[in-house]
Amino acid sequence: MDYSTNDNKSISKKKVVAVVGGGLVGALNACYFAKRGFQVEVFESREDIRQAKIVKGRSINLALSHRGRQALKQVGMEDMIVSKGIPMHSRMIHSLNGTQSPIPYGKKGQYILSVDRANLNKELLSAAETYPNTNLNFAHKLLDWSTETGAMTFVRAEGAKEEIQADLIVGCDGAFSAIRKQFLRQSRFNYSQTYIPHGYLELTMPPINGEFAMKPNYLHIWPRNTFMMIALPNLDKTFTCTLFMPFEEFEKVTTGDQVIKFFQKYFPDAIPLIGAEALKRDYFHLPAQAMVSVKCSPYHFGDKCVLMGDAAHAVVPFYGQGMNAGFEDCLVFNEIMDQLNEDFSAVLPEYTRVRVPDDHAIADLAMYNYVEMRAHVNSKWFLFRKYVDNFLHIIMPRTIIPLYTMVTFTRTRYHKAVKRWHWQDKVINQGLLFCAAVTVAGGSYLLVRYPPNMPNIPTEQLWSRLQALKSPF
Template sequence: MEESTDRPTKKKVVAVVGGGLVGALNACFFAKRGFDVKVFETREDIRQAKIVKGRSINLALSHRGRQALNHVGMEDKIVSQGIPMHARMIHSLSGKQSPIPYGKKGQYILSVDRSNLNKELLTAAETYPNTKLNFDHKLQDWRAETGLMTFVRSDGSEEQIKADLIVGCDGAFSAIRKQFLRRSRFNYSQTYIPHGYMELTIPPINGEFSMKPNYLHIWPRNTFMMIALPNTDKTFTCTLFMPFDEFEKITTGDEVIEFFQKYFPDTIPLIGVDALKRDYFHLPAQAMVSVKCSPYHIGDTCVLMGDAAHAVVPFYGQGMNAGFEDCIVFDEILDQFNDDFSVVLPEYTRVRVPDDHAIADLAMYNYVEMRAHVNSKWFLFRKHVDNFLHFLMPKTLVPLYTMVTFTRTRYHQALERWKWQDKMINRGLLFSATGAVFGGSYLLIKNPPDIDKLIVPAEKMWNSIVALRTS
């Protein structure tokens, strides 16, 4: 990767606050454009840390994220380190397994390791000579009017830097966003869902995967669920999503086993009784928050991206993909307006806010689908209908999941189109059913059956029932 030479010699300074996934990828984007990029991360360098703190829910990389990685030459490397998942594998209470494909043949999402991906992106950012990574730098204060920022290190020392653009990529509890909250006409909301999550591990058996690896495994139980994603070390990371009050009812190891015997009996031999009793109490259930805000910018000096702008619950597998798409959308707008921040930042807010709000809503909806709807025969029937119609009319009728996961259709447009399609398909099914009823009625009227022939078998059936009940 080389620094671009077709930019002005006087470089603008871009300060990226947050060295997580979106921050590290953003550093690559800005460095590629020739900006002087400085990344500031509160934590130590995770590439050298013995224990990496933070969330570890497996990530599902799909088309939007891959497109952003491709833009900075990272797609092939990351894809080679992931595991393709071609379908959901639904585990019933009886242990039966039923696959539900994600899309057309050949379409898949990738299970990727969060920590490894973050390390790869930091290393990629560091290869640009115009990028400097600064770890152990906690943001203490900043000024939108001047671009002046103050950071504090763990030893108590301070450092000030001035930036032409401040990019807040510092997560759902963003320090950058706190300044936004002090300004008028900034809309902000956060919603904690009543469900938490807990991670467990299914180890390999004889060095191999203990379940089929190329699936996202789901145990839907209506009000809660468990999922499992494959890892390259042949383990599965299981995540149990459940209301907090249900987590709190389980207080002993025996109660853990009793709970799993009731709802996830097929996983007990896979996880192991002792491991279940131990790991369930290793960490308490963690909360999940959905954040919406607007605008994403202040003047021409600061902009929010990733979870700092739109934290979403993890049920559509789009949190990282949406954050990565932020990077490529911003880059496209920089191209459109020749790096003029005074025009680029308002345009980014205008374009991106409705999409990020839409994916936040879709992520909430998909939790209900994953834990409950996949058990429904009507849901499965509609899936077949949707896929069949998509096969017949690939450009006219596109399933929602396909639009969200395998295209860059804007999220809010995908949501609107899905609502329209759903209404049209349901009407079509209703008309078809109504037509079948009227057609059947017409045939019965034109060709009435012999009633005498129907009465005799009916009488025999009734007599048999009476005999059984009295025996």
């Protein structure tokens, strides 16, 4: 392919950008590069998801928040995607005895959106296809690519091989990226992957009398300390329920009767909502799926290739930031392209410098949040601290910002949000300790000054003396 012209101004605009991977991040990236005027070639190993009768791949519902929305906004897609999402204002905690308790995500008016992964992917592909300088190539599986020339070799569905030349390769081909394999052959490339000991299994909660079986504007959670189930609402009035549990626990449940017994013990209120027969059937429809966390650095190779989304930083799903972080990759890269005038030799290393610490931070936060979701939400201290943090945020909005708010409702860089969180946590805990010490000291002073066997002191006199009491600190 040769898209060069004699017009010097348009030479850079006719460079070929090959986006490998037609998933969420790949399709959004195609829109970004096409909007800039590059010739964009998208290569996806699977068939066109818009034509597929059965959509293969992960189906965990997605929670779209501020970072993802800002990325969509830049290509004019925010309003359309938001219109097809369901707002979730709070977590709804389901206790064993059936009581439900909401924990708001943020201030009034702040919410995350439950969106359908397959539909979002279809919309992004269709948006990319509207650009005349974009081609979508499905059933193209990458065999290899050259770090020297940028040449890529694909095999098509019928077995024929095809070689493609590109000025920039953008690897958006997921946690098991074929593009990233070439990085692994290079020196000074850091890479790690961690499988957590928990898997996930999805179940469907159907509508009841044509309406949602539970309150729809919540992310429902059944926290059970070492495992949990969540449920997110869908536009068709169903809920997608996802059971996260250690694989060894999944392996203990082998019959339909054992499924019902297990749910009667841990999720009794969910049985009539899902349906006993459907529960026994769907539990064994697919085996529990694994979850992997991937970290690597750098994200680029020279000025020829860059990794984004899960190819660069697959995260476990417990902070609801996997898609949002991937979309923000596109947005950050686009911002750096503006700053450095689309000079790939400068843009790619700067993207690595800026983005790696943030993506590593959200990968760690996602691991931490699984413990919070399945166990900490049962703790009275955790709930108390949530209320304290939110109260302080209301009265000191610029000084105290809850971690979840920074991650979900702002574009504060992930690693800076973590640093600020640790600082705030230390300050608030010291403040609570100080208040407790003052309370104890004040109480001790009163007991010494006015022992119980002394005559009762009039309330007015006691109150005036309390107000005059000076703290020993």
